[in-house]
Amino acid sequence: MSDITLADLSYITREDLSKTLLESDSAPALPSNLAIVDVRDSDHIGGHIRGSTWVPSSELDYKTPELVRTLKDKDVVVFHCVLSQQRGPSAALRYLREKQRLDAESETVSKGVVKEGGEEKEEGDNQKEKDEKSKGEKKTQKVLVLEGGFVKWQEKYGPDKKLTEAWQKDIWEPGY
Structure with a gap:
């Protein structure tokens, strides 16, 4: 069983996320090291953060x-829902x-690696394999939640087409 709890989650502000999106060399696409995951259900209508999944x-x-x-392979994965209080x-x-x-x-699987022919590999068997293994070491991935969710995002960046796609003012204008 996992020891990760809600208290372990980290958050990102809308300002920090927008800065990351705008400073990207790959704009209008998301930076290659970033993923944004929108977990809204039917409330997904009315717009979404550019490039989000x-x-x-x-x-x-x-x-x-x-x-x-x-x-x-992403360095940062950001989750959000409408308010980022429950679903995000x-x-x-x-x-x-x-x-x-x-x-x-x-x-667990990689500890029992076997060569062709069924022979077990020795620790110092092959320098090339060691080098490849060290290259493939896991990097730490940041998993974040967008503070305030899409409601707060669209309040500031809804009309900005560089940051928000398919935004519909009439849906958000009355307030959430």
Whole structure:
């Protein structure tokens, strides 16, 4: 069982996230080291953060393992929902726990590596393999939750087409 809890989650402000998006050399695409996961369900209408991936919270049970594998090369993964009070943090927690589980499984499998022909490898068997192993060491991935969710994001950046796609003012104008 995982020891990761909601108290372990870290947050990112809308200002810090927007700065990262605007300073990217890959704009209008997301920076290659960043993923933004929007876990809103039917409340996804009315706009979304540019380049975000929509994974409704109702699908997280079966999509989380796939997400962990797909996003493994990202340095930063940001989760959010409409307010980032329930679904966003829960999705980030689920992602972290699944990542921890899969990492533990892969460590167990890699300990029993066998050569062609069925011979066990010795520790000092091959320098090239050692070098490749050190290159493949796991980097730490930051998993964050967007403070205030999409509501706070769109209050400041909704009309900005460099940061928000498909924003509909009439949906958000009355307030959330």
